[in-house]
Amino acid sequence: MNAVNTDCTxxxxxxxxNKILYTEVDIMHMADxxxxxxxxxxxxxxxxxxxxxxIKKVQSDMDxxxxxxxxxxxxxVFAAQMINFQIPxxxxxxxxxxxxxxxxxxxxxxxFLTMCSILLIQALFFADGGLLALGCxxxxxxxxxxxxxxxxxxxxxxRGKVNGVRIFVASLLSSIVGLQLGAFSVxxxxxxxxxxxxxxxxxxxxxQPIHLxxxxxxxxxxxxxxxxxxKARPEIMERTANSGAIGSISMKNVxxxxxxxxxxTGGVLSWxxxxxxxxxxxxxxxTAGTSELEADGWIYNVMSRLQNKMAFLPDYSFKTAAxxxxxxxxSVEKWPAVSSGTSVSGIVGGVMTLAMxxxxxxxxxxxxRKKRKVTA
Amino acid sequence: xPDISKALYNMRLLDDLAQKDSSVHRINSLVKLLTTVIYxxxxxxxxxxxxxRLMPFVFYPVLxxxxxxxxxxxxxxxxxxxxxxxxxxxxxxxxxxxxxILLGNVAVSRGWITFISLFIKSSLAVTAGIxxxxxxxxxxxxSALRLLKIPKVFVLQLLLTYRYxxxxxxxxxxxxxxxxxxxxxxxxxRLKHLGSFLGQMILRTFDRAQRLYDSMxxxxxxxxxxxxxxxxxxxxxxxxxxxxxLFFTIARIFDIPNxxxxxxxGVIV
Numbered sequence: 001m002n003a004v005n006t007d008c009t010x011x012x013x014x015x016x017x018n019k020i021l022y023t024e025v026d027i028m029h030m031a032d033x034x035x036x037x038x039x040x041x042x043x044x045x046x047x048x049x050x051x052x053x054x055i056k057k058v059q060s061d062m063d064x065x066x067x068x069x070x071x072x073x074x075x076x077v078f079a080a081q082m083i084n085f086q087i088p089x090x091x092x093x094x095x096x097x098x099x100x101x102x103x104x105x106x107x108x109x110x111x112f113l114t115m116c117s118i119l120l121i122q123a124l125f126f127a128d129g130g131l132l133a134l135g136c137x138x139x140x141x142x143x144x145x146x147x148x149x150x151x152x153x154x155x156x157x158x159r160g161k162v163n164g165v166r167i168f169v170a171s172l173l174s175s176i177v178g179l180q181l182g183a184f185s186v187x188x189x190x191x192x193x194x195x196x197x198x199x200x201x202x203x204x205x206x207x208q209p210i211h212l213x214x215x216x217x218x219x220x221x222x223x224x225x226x227x228x229x230x231k232a233r234p235e236i237m238e239r240t241a242n243s244g245a246i247g248s249i250s251m252k253n254v255x256x257x258x259x260x261x262x263x264x265t266g267g268v269l270s271w272x273x274x275x276x277x278x279x280x281x282x283x284x285x286x287t288a289g290t291s292e293l294e295a296d297g298w299i300y301n302v303m304s305r306l307q308n309k310m311a312f313l314p315d316y317s318f319k320t321a322a323x324x325x326x327x328x329x330x331s332v333e334k335w336p337a338v339s340s341g342t343s344v345s346g347i348v349g350g351v352m353t354l355a356m357x358x359x360x361x362x363x364x365x366x367x368x369r370k371k372r373k374v375t376a
Numbered sequence: 377x378p379d380i381s382k383a384l385y386n387m388r389l390l391d392d393l394a395q396k397d398s399s400v401h402r403i404n405s406l407v408k409l410l411t412t413v414i415y416x417x418x419x420x421x422x423x424x425x426x427x428x429r430l431m432p433f434v435f436y437p438v439l440x441x442x443x444x445x446x447x448x449x450x451x452x453x454x455x456x457x458x459x460x461x462x463x464x465x466x467x468x469x470x471x472x473x474x475x476x477i478l479l480g481n482v483a484v485s486r487g488w489i490t491f492i493s494l495f496i497k498s499s500l501a502v503t504a505g506i507x508x509x510x511x512x513x514x515x516x517x518x519s520a521l522r523l524l525k526i527p528k529v530f531v532l533q534l535l536l537t538y539r540y541x542x543x544x545x546x547x548x549x550x551x552x553x554x555x556x557x558x559x560x561x562x563x564x565x566r567l568k569h570l571g572s573f574l575g576q577m578i579l580r581t582f583d584r585a586q587r588l589y590d591s592m593x594x595x596x597x598x599x600x601x602x603x604x605x606x607x608x609x610x611x612x613x614x615x616x617x618x619x620x621x622l623f624f625t626i627a628r629i630f631d632i633p634n635x636x637x638x639x640x641x642g643v644i645v
Contacts, residue, residue: 033498071536072585117534224571349637350428361438
């Protein structure tokens with residue numbers, strides 16, 4: 001059978017699957033539009049910190065062979081993510097994240113780095129996940145699986161004796177936990193960015209069950225792949241299990257980084273959150289049990305004056321039924337600033353700007369085409 | 377799976393586009409990277425209800441598009457492919473946020489405004505990202521990352537991942553085709569087969585990694601790495617960066633469309 005025949009057969013035989021298989025983009029790969037620069041920047045800093053730490057560990061730990069291996073495993077997970085599996089009973093389909101697989105086969109540090117490069121390539125070439133959201137995605141898909149689920153769950157279960165059952169249980173639990181944590185992070189990051197109107201409760205109820213199902217699937221698939229590798233090439237797994245054993249010391253470092261990231265996110269956000277003190281009070285009460293803002297009073301004043309001048313930072317809010325009325329009356333004032341006094345000129349100006357941009361672009365392209373025709 | 381082949385085609389397409397020559401292609405890669413990141417930061421810093429003020433930011437992708445002489449259709453197709461997700465997330469907004477807003481004489485749900493704002497921001501962000509890779513390419517981007525002092529280990533690993541994606545997705549496509557030919561009418565791989573399917577893929581991956589490492593060593597690889605392309609920073613690169621940053625800053629601070637509108641309506645009325 002030559003190439004032409006198979007292609008034709010493929011196209012004819014798989015037209016059905018063409019239609020069903022989706023251009024579905026996984027929400028775990030967060031898009032830029034859902035993120036505010038502050039959240040994106042903070043998570044990028046956190047991920048960069050973890051990546052730097054991982055690079056150090058990989059460098060000290062390494063034999064040369066690891067880099068090509070990381071590269072190839074990265075390509076593998078990338079390709080594996082393209083393969084959709086049917087979630088039985090629902091008619092929907094999903095794909096694996098790959099974090100656990102990478103951690104088991106490469107070790108947590110190399111696994112995290114590989115996940116980072118996969119996400120970077122996906123963001124650049126497929127807009128599967130935004131560039132500003134890259135830090136968030138690296139954290140959500142890489143940190144929880146490689147640095148929490150893998151050492152705390154997978155390794156614990158497979159310590160000492162490795163057999164099919166243990167691999168299965170360990171993979172299943174690690175995948176579920178890792179994905180649940182990742183999905184929850186997505187919710188928190190989106191909420192803190194204030195780009196959607198989805199209230200917290202609804203969002204959580206949407207995200208967690210779906211990713212529970214995906215986590216189960218990923219756990220089963222990872223278990224199957226790991227089991228396969230363990231039977232066929234056990235030396236690969238032994239090498240990663242023995243090298244760079246995660247002792248209690250390095251775990252503490254990792255957790256410290258994690259805590260710093262959380263504190264940074266909360267701290268940075270509270271500094272800039274002068275416009276919606278009630279929303280922040282709500283969140284602080286929910287998390288810390290207090291809503292002490294008196295100490296930071298003068299900072300808030302300075303910040304709010306600055307903010308009024310620059311209007312640089314987005315407003316975000318935590319929607320609850322109680323806050324709704326306060327919130328809506330507050331923010332209705334913002335919109336009329338555009339619509340009541342200056343609505344007509346604003347819209348005219350906006351349309352004009354758009355038209356200008358388009359015509360300038362078109363003119364340049366026309367000019368270039370003419371130039372090419374002349375020279376050609 | 378047609379999807380894998382499509383993905384591969386997309387990557388190759390963007391890679392080919394990056395090899396073209398135009399004034400934008402010739403700009404320093406680090407400058408392009410920084411400009412894109414700053415653009416994204418500024419665009420995404422707008423509040424939920426901003427629509428009009430986003431308009432001046434259309435200039436950046438339009439101008440880059442025009443000067444880079446990229447073919448419009450494939451790039452726009454790429455952008456459109458991502459929209460369903462954003463629409464899916466944002467389409468609930470008009471329902472969730474029922475506060476009525478008066479636009480002129482028409483009352484609309486405020487949720488529409490956040491939805492449109494989200495849609496515009498998303499389109500601009502995605503376009504900026506794709507334009508970056510279509511005018512820069514992975515190799516030059518990697519050297520830009522090196523300039524940012526990102527360690528060689530990571531950059532090398534990134535480049536290898538990139539190069540091996542081509543090989544492995546072709547492999548996966550071949551395997552998928554073979555599977556589908558033996559399972560006509562079935563959509564996707566059956567769960568019980570997926571383990572050994574991926575397992576086989578992974579074993580081939582390991583073998584490849586071994587062969588790759590051996591061939592690198594035989595050609596003198598000793599852990600060190602050269603990104604090869606050394607780009608210089610010229611005056612025009614600097615001008616490009618400064619120019620765009622100035623434009624973004626001005627467009628962020630001042631309400632340009634409004635000023636323009638006031639000017640126009642002032643002239644007419």
